[in-house]
Amino acid sequence: MGERNVIKAALLGAGTVGSGVYALAEMLKDEMFQKTGASLEIKKVLVRNTKKDRPGIPKEIMTDNWQEILEDEEIQLVIELMGGVEPARTYIVQALEAGKQVVTANKDVLAEHGQEILSLAENSGCDIQFEAAVAGAIPIIRPLKQSLAGSMLTEIMGIVNGTTNYILTKMSEEGMDYKEALAKATELGYAEADPTADVEGYDAGRKIAIMSSLAFNSKVTFSDVYMEGITKITSDDIRYAKEFGYVIKLLGVTKLVDGKIEVKVHPMLIPEQHPLATVRDSFNAVFVHGEACDDAMFMGRGAGKMPTASAVMGDIIIVMRNIVHDNCGWNGGVAYKNYPVKPIEETRSRYFLRLQVADKPGALANIAGVLGNNDVSIAQVVQKRARDGVAELVVITDSVLERHFNDALMIVKGMSVLREVSGIIRVYGD
Amino acid sequence: MGERNVIKAALLGAGTVGSGVYALAEMLKDEMFQKTGASLEIKKVLVRNTKKDRPGIPKEIMTDNWQEILEDEEIQLVIELMGGVEPARTYIVQALEAGKQVVTANKDVLAEHGQEILSLAENSGCDIQFEAAVAGAIPIIRPLKQSLAGSMLTEIMGIVNGTTNYILTKMSEEGMDYKEALAKATELGYAEADPTADVEGYDAGRKIAIMSSLAFNSKVTFSDVYMEGITKITSDDIRYAKEFGYVIKLLGVTKLVDGKIEVKVHPMLIPEQHPLATVRDSFNAVFVHGEACDDAMFMGRGAGKMPTASAVMGDIIIVMRNIVHDNCGWNGGVAYKNYPVKPIEETRSRYFLRLQVADKPGALANIAGVLGNNDVSIAQVVQKRARDGVAELVVITDSVLERHFNDALMIVKGMSVLREVSGIIRVYGD
Numbered sequence: 001m002g003e004r005n006v007i008k009a010a011l012l013g014a015g016t017v018g019s020g021v022y023a024l025a026e027m028l029k030d031e032m033f034q035k036t037g038a039s040l041e042i043k044k045v046l047v048r049n050t051k052k053d054r055p056g057i058p059k060e061i062m063t064d065n066w067q068e069i070l071e072d073e074e075i076q077l078v079i080e081l082m083g084g085v086e087p088a089r090t091y092i093v094q095a096l097e098a099g100k101q102v103v104t105a106n107k108d109v110l111a112e113h114g115q116e117i118l119s120l121a122e123n124s125g126c127d128i129q130f131e132a133a134v135a136g137a138i139p140i141i142r143p144l145k146q147s148l149a150g151s152m153l154t155e156i157m158g159i160v161n162g163t164t165n166y167i168l169t170k171m172s173e174e175g176m177d178y179k180e181a182l183a184k185a186t187e188l189g190y191a192e193a194d195p196t197a198d199v200e201g202y203d204a205g206r207k208i209a210i211m212s213s214l215a216f217n218s219k220v221t222f223s224d225v226y227m228e229g230i231t232k233i234t235s236d237d238i239r240y241a242k243e244f245g246y247v248i249k250l251l252g253v254t255k256l257v258d259g260k261i262e263v264k265v266h267p268m269l270i271p272e273q274h275p276l277a278t279v280r281d282s283f284n285a286v287f288v289h290g291e292a293c294d295d296a297m298f299m300g301r302g303a304g305k306m307p308t309a310s311a312v313m314g315d316i317i318i319v320m321r322n323i324v325h326d327n328c329g330w331n332g333g334v335a336y337k338n339y340p341v342k343p344i345e346e347t348r349s350r351y352f353l354r355l356q357v358a359d360k361p362g363a364l365a366n367i368a369g370v371l372g373n374n375d376v377s378i379a380q381v382v383q384k385r386a387r388d389g390v391a392e393l394v395v396i397t398d399s400v401l402e403r404h405f406n407d408a409l410m411i412v413k414g415m416s417v418l419r420e421v422s423g424i425i426r427v428y429g430d
Numbered sequence: 431m432g433e434r435n436v437i438k439a440a441l442l443g444a445g446t447v448g449s450g451v452y453a454l455a456e457m458l459k460d461e462m463f464q465k466t467g468a469s470l471e472i473k474k475v476l477v478r479n480t481k482k483d484r485p486g487i488p489k490e491i492m493t494d495n496w497q498e499i500l501e502d503e504e505i506q507l508v509i510e511l512m513g514g515v516e517p518a519r520t521y522i523v524q525a526l527e528a529g530k531q532v533v534t535a536n537k538d539v540l541a542e543h544g545q546e547i548l549s550l551a552e553n554s555g556c557d558i559q560f561e562a563a564v565a566g567a568i569p570i571i572r573p574l575k576q577s578l579a580g581s582m583l584t585e586i587m588g589i590v591n592g593t594t595n596y597i598l599t600k601m602s603e604e605g606m607d608y609k610e611a612l613a614k615a616t617e618l619g620y621a622e623a624d625p626t627a628d629v630e631g632y633d634a635g636r637k638i639a640i641m642s643s644l645a646f647n648s649k650v651t652f653s654d655v656y657m658e659g660i661t662k663i664t665s666d667d668i669r670y671a672k673e674f675g676y677v678i679k680l681l682g683v684t685k686l687v688d689g690k691i692e693v694k695v696h697p698m699l700i701p702e703q704h705p706l707a708t709v710r711d712s713f714n715a716v717f718v719h720g721e722a723c724d725d726a727m728f729m730g731r732g733a734g735k736m737p738t739a740s741a742v743m744g745d746i747i748i749v750m751r752n753i754v755h756d757n758c759g760w761n762g763g764v765a766y767k768n769y770p771v772k773p774i775e776e777t778r779s780r781y782f783l784r785l786q787v788a789d790k791p792g793a794l795a796n797i798a799g800v801l802g803n804n805d806v807s808i809a810q811v812v813q814k815r816a817r818d819g820v821a822e823l824v825v826i827t828d829s830v831l832e833r834h835f836n837d838a839l840m841i842v843k844g845m846s847v848l849r850e851v852s853g854i855i856r857v858y859g860d
Contacts, residue, residue: 024722028580034647034766035579131577137723139569139577147561147569149465150458150743217464275729278708283725292454292740293567295713296730299705301723310722313580327757336464 005037007320010044010069012091013082014054014062017105017132018045020309021079021316022057028313036320044069046082070094077319079312080104089113096124101328103315105132105308111206111222114213118334125329127322129315134207135160135284137307138300139314144214144288145332151290153215155255160207162282162302163191163198164230164250168238168267169280172247177235190282200229201250201265208252211286212263216256218337220263226344228266237423240354240394241269244380247277248425260342269352269396270428345403348430350379353395354423355412359386363417364393370415374408376400390419399430435467437750440474440499442521443512444484444492447535447562448475450739451509451746452487458743466750474499476512500524507749509742510534519543526554531758533745535562535738541636541652544643548764555759557752559745564637565590565714567737568730569744574644574718575762581720583645585685590637592712592732593620593628594660594680598668598697599710602677607665620712630659631680631695638682641716642693646686648767656694656774663697667853670784670824671699674810677707678855690772699782699826700858775833778860780809783825784853785842789816793847794823800845804838806830820849829860 011018025032025040033039043061046069047054050062066087069075078095080102082088089109095102102121104110110117110133121128131141135158144153159165163185170181182199185191197203205225212220230250241248246269254263270277275297279285284302289295301307322328357363364383371378377398384392397405412418441448455462455470463469473491476499477484480492496517499505508525510532512518519539525532532551534540540547540563551558561571565588574583589595593615600611612629615621627633635655642650660680671678676699684693700707705727709715714732719725731737752758787793794813801808807828814822827835842848 024580028582031580035762137581138726139573142577143569143573146748147572147741147744149747150454150461151567151740152458275708278705290740292736292743294731294734294737296568296728298726298728300726304724306722307724310581310720311577313722314577317579318576321760321762325757325760327755327760330751330755330757332465332751 005039006041007038007076007323008041008043008074009077009079010046010075011042012046012078012080012088014045014047014057015081016305017308017312018081019054019056020305021081021312024306024309024313025316032317032320035317037324038320040316040320043075044072066091070098075100076323077101077103077316079316080106081312082106084108085112092117093120096120096126096128099124099126101127101319101323103129103312103319105130105312107133107206107210111209114210114221115219115335118331121331122329122334127319127328128331129319131315132308132311134210135286135298136300136302136304137311138284138286138298138302140211140286140298141214143298144211148288148290148293151293153288153290155289156208156211156215156253156286157276158208158211158252158284158286159249159276159279160252160284160286160302161198161204161250162284163195165279165284166190166282168230168233168248168250171233171235172238175235178231178233199231201227204250204252204265208254208263208265211252212254212261213335214333215254215288216261216337216339217335218261218339219335220261220341224263224341226264230267232423233267233425234423237354237425240382241352243382244269244396245272246270246427247272249276256339259339261339262342262347264344264347266426268426268428274428345406347402348399349402349405350399350427350429351397351405352423352425352427353397355393355395355421356390356419357393358417358419359389359391360417363391366415366417367393367412370411371395371397371408374411375404376408396427435469436471437468437506437753438471438473438504439507439509440476440505441472442476442508442510444475444477444487445511446735447738447742448511449484449486450735451511451742454736454739454743455746462747462750465747467754468750470746470750473505474502496521500528505530506753507531507533507746509746510536511742512536514538515542522547523550526550526556526558529554529556531557531749531753533559533742533749535560535742537563537636537640541639544640545649545765548761551761552759552764557749557758558761559749561745562738562741564640565716565728566730566732566734567741568714568716568728568732570641570716570728571644573728574641578718578720578723581723583718583720585719586638586641586645586683586716587706588634588638588641588682588714588716589679589706589709590682590714590716590732591628591634591680592714593625595709595714596620596712598660598663598678598680601663601665602668605665608661608663629661631657634680634682634695638684638693638695642684642691643765644763645684645718646691646767646769647765648691648769649765650691650693650771654693654771658696660697662853663855664853667784667855670812671782673812674699674826675702676700676857677702679706686769689769691769692772692777694774694777696856698856698858704858775836777832778829779832779835780829780857780859781827781835782853782855782857783827785823785825785851786820786849787823788847788849789819789821790847793821796845796847797823797842800841801827801838804841805834806838826857
């Protein structure tokens with residue numbers, strides 16, 4: 001094995017995923033050579049604190065100096081696992097400009113600057129691989145760009161945040177309330193100290209932006225995504241959903257409807273029989289529909305040290321083969337369409353609406369009348385026995401333009417029979 | 431767009447999938463150019479009868495003469511959709527030897543001659559793509575070779591035959607017996623006039639052989655696969671399985687255990703909570719487990735005109751890009767390991783065993799004793815009320831070496847209390 005068969009790489013970040021990748025690269029030395037015809041040498045590891053002990057990673061290869069990596073012409077491959085937009089974006093851009101191949105798991109950078117980075121990689125003739133950025137160990141980025149390229153995709157629905165799926169599973173299966181389930185998720189290390197990005201849907205928003213862009217070959221960024229989190233979901237909502245035969249999941253949804261893209265994250269009631277309904281705990285899943293391929297779903301570990309590292313390793317192996325075969329830079333995924341993104345008001349949804357109303361004759365008829373007069377047609381309704389003069393009314397609507405639904409809701413909120421709007425959640429289906 | 435940007439192809443076969451691919455290639459003309467920088471021209475379509483009318487395909491491009499295609503130097507890509515081993519295998523080999531790229535959906539050829547064809551493609555510097563050969567529209571071939579390449583895969587379990595999954599779903603959900611469900615499948619066109627290849631597990635056997643080879647990078651062919659079909663499954667088996675919390679599915683299973691490969695197709699009781707249990711009707715799904723990636727599952731349409739055509743189209747787009755970028759021949763998947771395949775007797779399983787026994791005191795104790803003396807330990811047992819002096823005994827065993835189970839069964843069969851062995855089905859789990 002000659003000198004030319006060693007590919008030298010730098011790892012940016014030695015946290016959970018970074019140390020997993022380092023360990024996996026050691027374990028798979030022989031496999032990688034068999035698959036690519038080359039060996040990988042991780043020559044440098046960029047860390048903030050070079051003094052800190054990182055088990056398994058030799059001290060002498062650690063550096064806190066990015067320039068040292070950027071200027072090292074022996075380093076052909078940069079594996080970026082720092083997370084966050086800056087300085088990761090700058091490092092990725094500089095690496096590509098310097099002709100280095102890039103593997104990254106950074107959804108933040110890709111959701112905001114994905115198309116610029118893909119174009120830069122194309123112009124530089126460099127690989128940019130990012131299978132781990134969405135749904136961890138689940139192969140979804142490459143299938144969207146390759147195997148499904150002839151499928152005429154029209155819709156993606158994804159459970160792409162494990163923390164919130166874990167919380168909703170605990171609420172649904174063990175009757176926990178939101179706070180209790182969040183505490184449990186924090187205790188197990190699924191939720192971070194500040195869980196905002198997960199529970200408000202921002203993390204899922206980044207992932208659905210990336211998938212939307214690749215599925216529809218059109219630029220979609222994080223700022224295009226409408227987002228609603230799970231903080232308002234109560235155990236009552238979950239209980240009523242169950243009565244109607246639904247489970248509640250936080251979904252990233254993107255659709256191509258009449259040449260316009262819808263892209264959003266929100267909780268949704270999905271039928272118990274739907275494949276996504278069976279995705280429990282911290283598992284992720286991505287459901288796709290195409291005119292040619294029909295329905296397909298991909299399920300697996302969306303996070304975690306070794307699952308995420310395994311996806312990064314798949315990317316590394318591909319880049320190594322491309323280096324050996326002198327074939328880097330054909331990444332695909334650069335947008336060649338220019339679909340507009342619909343404002344949320346112009347999208348359609350079915351709705352689950354839970355109301356507390358005065359227990360008076362005609363209250364239901366009044367509310368149903370107001371909804372009907374505003375183009376909100378009722379598909380199912382349940383009224384529960386009154387307590388303390390207040391009755392609980394749960395309505396599932398047919399598909400309605402969000403704008404119309406909001407108008408109707410405004411009027412309902414002004415009605416004298418209304419005591420409280422306790423829950424508003426979108427429902428699967430047209 | 432100059433002359434060099436038209437890629438000329440030949441389609442071998444114009445049946446259901448072939449006509450779907452032709453139609454999709456027309457529909458996606460613009461998409462394909464955007465994605466690859468080239469246009470596709472299907473210059474020839476090989477059919478047995480050139481007189482037969484095939485809606486959508488012009489008569490003048492049909493030929494019944496393979497040599498005409500093989501010798502046409504303009505044709506760079508051969509899309510083989512005839513099925514069956516010969517003459518498809520010969521055509522694929524000759525096309526590769528002539529330096530033509532090949533896309534095929536032919537599981538028969540790949541399950542028997544996959545490694546020879548992959549090696550030939552590598553030596554010829556040609557592409558061989560076959561995403562549609564296993565599980566139709568579900569991307570699984572390319573993920574096994576690429577995204578999951580760093581996942582340390584140890585096990586695959588697949589529902590990879592839609593016909594049998596449809597039959598078992600009807601038996602399970604509508605209480606049909608096997609014959610009735612088969613008749614329904616035939617009526618709907620899911621089952622062929624001769625359903626042997628489906629119901630005996632041969633079709634699934636071909637697909638699991640292909641996946642096993644790719645997952646473990648070792649040569650596994652159709653003849654290595656142990657196969658049992660679904661013809662002996664009764665509605666009683668399904669009912670008892672349900673009582674124990676299981677559903678019955680026909681699975682292709684392959685495992686890498688202590689450096690040896692297990693590869694088999696048989697019905698299996700799987701827990702209702704397992705993701706594979708929720709895969710209904712004619713849907714396919716492939717469940718994989720790896721030491722690094724943990725569990726993952728891929729679900730979708732395993733057959734049908736447009737779903738299969740969409741997978742073929744994904745392959746065509748990849749080959750076109752490779753032609754444009756002068757980068758054909760890096761297929762991966764050539765076996766570099768040489769794991770032996772275990773004989774079925776040396777594999778381990780849990781078992782569901784349904785017996786009719788004489789309704790005499792001590793019958794259960796007798797049988798339990800014989801099982802125990804032969805290393806078959808009982809995990810669960812149900813004895814049903816006797817009718818006409820015969821009691822039904824249903825046992826689920828712990829994991830046992832197949833050889834030991836067979837020995838025990840032989841002795842049980844010779845016992846005077848035994849009236850009939852009514853069902854023997856393997857059970858999920860270790």
